[in-house]
Amino acid sequence: MRAIANIYRLGVKEIYSLLCDPVLLGLIFYTFTFAIYTVANGVQTELRNASIAIVDEDRSGLSSRLAGAFLPPYFKTPEIIDLAAVDAAMDAGRYTFVLDIPPRFEADVLAGRAPAIQLNVDATAMTIAGNGATYVTGIVGAELLKFVGRAGGAVALPVDLRVRAKYNPNLESAWFMAVMQIINNLTILAIILSGAAVIREREHGTLEHLLVMPVTSGEIMLAKIWANGLVIVLAALLSLHVVVEGLLAVPVVGSTMLFALGAAVYLFAVTALGITLSTVATTMPQFGLLSIPVFVVMNLLSGGLTPLESMPATLQQVVQLLPSTHFVKFAQAVLYRGAGIGIVWPQLLATTAIGLLLFAFGLVRFRTALASAK
Incomplete structure (x- = not known):
């Protein structure tokens, strides 16, 4: 005691x-x-106000549609830049993402030739680089499905995946x-x-x-x-x-x-x-x-x-x-x-x-x- x-x-x-x-x-x-x-x-660990630029070498309706799909609050308004300015802009850290749409992109999509799009990511921005690349991929994929669907292509997916985030539903x-x-x-x-x-x-x-x-x-x-x-x-x-x-x-x-x-x-x-x-x-x-x-x-x-x-x-x-x-x-x-x-x-x-x-x-x-x- x-x-x-x-x-x-x-x-x-x-x-x-x-x-x-x-x-x-x-x-x-x-x-x-x-x-x-x-x-x-x-x-902030989620994607917020990420800077993105687009190199539009196609100048088509599909490329314009892709450029308009990146919206707040996830992305800032995309800026259209020339291909020659990509390296300098990335070196200066002005953009986290740069999406390069090649020439004849819309025509190749309609012809079923599976054209490639290049996404440049500033990986020094580790917090948003990985998540942001996933967002960009998902946005581009969704817009392409809508475009091909309107053009008469088959876009039905075999699986309907539903995500349920527990304990933090809005992440x-x-x-x-x-x-x-x-x-x-x-x-x-x-x-x-x-x-x-x-x-x-x-x-x-x-x-x-x-x-x-x-x-x-x-x-x-x-x-x-x-x-x-x-x-x-x-x-x-x-x-x-x-x-x-x-x-x-x-x-x-x-x-x-x-x-x-x-x-x-x-x-x-x-x-x-x-x-x-x-x-x-x-x-x-x-x-x-x-x-x-x-x-x-x-x-x-x-x-x-x-x-x-x-x-x-x-x-x-x-x-x-x-x-x-x-x-x-x-x-x-x-x-x-x-x-x-x-x-x-x-x-x-x-x-x-x-x-x-x-x-x-x-x-x-x-x-x-x-x-x-x-």
């Missing part, structure tokens, strides 16, 4: 210290409000980016706040005060974990309801309380990692530089932005050691698909196991740091 009381009182002290730090409070507010709203609205990137940004910010803040709590104790000279008190290193570490974790979970829940559901109008179909439980387990692991990093660094600048590659790798390899299935087989096994990998699976299942505890318990169990390992390692490091401070 005395240990629980010590952990509680030390945690309250951590919360008071955090409330008296306007920089960290401003960071929390910005991270769970403006950072989420601007990223969700600004980072809006804002729905995905808003929730994923909360998950990414949980990782960043958990590492920064927990590590800053230890660094702050060392820089203010209060770490020596803790050493003369009847508390253990484990109690000090657990206090920092629950205090900083509580602040982050509350901020994440408020952001989920106010920013994601309110301002961005993204529907959250799952249980927010189950998400809070998973976030608490995840924060137990990540805050322990943050405290471990703080025992390696001696100042806040060092800690900041050390933590950047850690949470960048955790976010990029968690499966949130890049599917795990597309990674090399060896890397897929390695990233299973990261708590962020399991938490991303958990959060997506709960918030997007409305999964219950019966579905996501393996991810919770894996995150807990990794958290216990990180806590044990961090406790050893923290005890070593306290012993060297005596």
Whole structure:
């Protein structure tokens, strides 16, 4: 009971210290409000306002029809350019797509000679290059089917394919980016706040005060974990309801309380990692530089932005050691698909196991740091 009381009182002290730090409070507010709203609205993964030019060497009714088929909001109004200007325009980055319609295109289509159309794609625009090429191919194919059908050709397809997109029916990137940004910010803040709590104790000279008190290193570490974790979970829940559901109008179909439980387990692991990093660094600048590659790798390899299935087989096994990998699976299942505890318990169990390992390692490091401070 005395240990629980010590952990509680030390945690309250951590919360008071955090409330008296306007920089960290401003960071929390910005991270769970403006950072989420601007990223969700600004980072577009679907095709929007893509620049396209058309080289019309045919000057026929069919080529004019193709040029008029590219409409907003997917494409900007197509510009007609000469064939000699294609390379210079692509090198200057003025167009993402350039469609080259060859001479006698309409006549060849009507004669059944299957003429070729060249589509030049600026592949440096990776976000829209692949999706945009699919859109262009689909638009050209649809217009050709309509044209051949009116000309008396056979255009009946043997299969009627109907696409049903579940959990995000309009394929809006804002729905995905808003929730994923909360998950990414949980990782960043958990590492920064927990590590800053230890660094702050060392820089203010209060770490020596803790050493003369009847508390253990484990109690000090657990206090920092629950205090900083509580602040982050509350901020994440408020952001989920106010920013994601309110301002961005993204529907959250799952249980927010189950998400809070998973976030608490995840924060137990990540805050322990943050405290471990703080025992390696001696100042806040060092800690900041050390933590950047850690949470960048955790976010990029968690499966949130890049599917795990597309990674090399060896890397897929390695990233299973990261708590962020399991938490991303958990959060997506709960918030997007409305999964219950019966579905996501393996991810919770894996995150807990990794958290216990990180806590044990961090406790050893923290005890070593306290012993060297005596």
